[in-house]
Every structure is written in structure tokens, then in C-alpha cells.
Amino acid sequence: MAAESTESKGRKIVVAVDEGAESDQALSWCLKNMAAAGDTIVLLHAQPPRAVYSAMDGTGYLFSSDIIQTMEKYSKEVAEAVIQRAERTCAGLENVKVESRVEKGDPRDVICEAVESVGADVLVLGSHGYGLIKRTFLGSVSNHCAQNVKCPVLIVKNPKPLEQ
Template identity: 35%
Template sequence: MTEPGGRRVAIGIDESDFAEQAFDFYANNMRKEDDYVILIHTPERYNVMDASATVLREILEEVRKKVKALEEKYKKKMEEKGIESGKFITRRGDPGEAIVHVAEKEQCDLIITGSRGMGMLRRTILGSVSDYVLHHSPCPVLICKPEVHKK
């Protein structure tokens, strides 16, 4: 995909509905024709300390398939939304740190991420990707809250 001179927008994605809602919010409400969209994904981590070589190969193949499927899904979504410029980056490690690192390296103008809507106690114990990104980002951050279904 081409790389025009417009805004560089980083969007954190994974297999969740929250990430898809954040992408859709951007595409439906904020997208500009000359934006360059950088989709950032951090694959799920597995504890492989006691795994045999066979199990390790199976896990790595599963991760590869999941990443490829996610990349294809978002490539299709970008085409459907008329987004012509962008790329997909997979980075290992902590998702929040990965998003911030890629946004810095790619000189992004904006980061968009979903929010799982965890409560205060759970967020304190587990941490929060959106909270990390918000406090460490080199640029403005938009956190998309989960959609609330109307009754």
C-alpha cells in the first residue's frame, strides 16, 4: 500500500470485538483520504517452558495461522472502508509497550485503541493496555469504549 503525506494513525488490534469497534469508529468517523493506517498486533503469549519440541512447533503454527487470519480480516475491512494506505505490523511482547514503540518508530500522529472496560480492581491487578498506551504515548490517544447496546 502507498504511503501518502497525511496523518499516520496507529490502531491496536487483536481478535476481540473491542479492537474491531475501535477500527470501525476510526473508519466511520475520523478517517481522512490521505491517512496512513498502521495496524499493530501483539500475538497472545503462551507458557512454553515445559513444552516439547513438537508441542512448541504446534503452538507456533497456531500463532502463525491466527496472525495471518487477523491480517486478512483487517485487510478486507480496510478495502471495504476505502482505506488504501497502510500496513499491518506484528510485534511480540506486551501489547501496550508494542503499540507505543511502533507509534514512536512510525512517527504516528494518533493512536486508537479499544477498551475492554475492566473495573478498577481488575485493571489494577492485571494492568490495562489502553491505560499504558494513554500514559506512555508519544502522541494523542483515542480510547474507544465498548459499544452500549440500546434497549
């Protein structure tokens, strides 16, 4: 029987990032407590799909192509800003590779598909901490991913501020 190498090949850790402080907290926690030499951190931003509008809005006005282009441009700028902020957070890591991906679609589906396509060893997500009512109406990305991906999922909660 051959001896196993003590050198690990490193893990692929997918960290879902968005505009919220919760994803910043999750990324920071991951870098401080999980990331090790040889790992690859995959920063994943799920760009929500553009709302589908009919040719006329409720007031009977047509949406111009300029408005649609402006909405697309804004969405792209938000995605770029999210990734740049996350990459700055990762700056200075030694022996850890950082990759970035922006995918369009429902965040629940995008995250699950990306985890599978990159062969992730673990998925790290922030939690908004919605209660039962909000979660029922808005859905929970972290809950959906925890139920549907085939790798371990780490959900990082923001600590609640102390009441004074």
C-alpha cells in the same frame, strides 16, 4: 513569508487490533470518523510472547518440540487471521494507504514502541471496559499506552447494551 499549502500530507494512524470485538469496533469507528484521503492506517497486532516453560511441567512430563511448534503455529495463525480480518474491514477505502504489522511481545510495550517507530500522529485502541478490580489484576493496555506514547490516543469504548 511563504503561504502554507492547503494540501495535507496525511496522517499516520496506528490502530491496535486483536481477536476481540473491541478492536473491531475501534477500527470501524476510526475508518468512519477519522480516516481521510492521504492518511495511512497502520494495523498493529501485538502477538503475546510464548509462555516460558521449563523442560518439565508440573506433572513431571517433558514438553516435546512438537508441542512447542504447534503452539507457535497456532499463535502465528491467530495473528494472520486478526490482520486479514482488519484488512477486510479496510477494503474499499479510497486514497487511504493500509499497512500491517505483527510484533511479538507484551502488547503494552509493542504498541508504544511501534507508535514511536512509525512516527504515528494518533493511536486508536479499543477498550475492554474492565472495572477497577479486573484492571488492577490484568492491567490496562489502553491506560498504559495513553500514559506512555507521545501522540494523541483515542480510546474507543463499546457502547453498553441497553438493559430491558
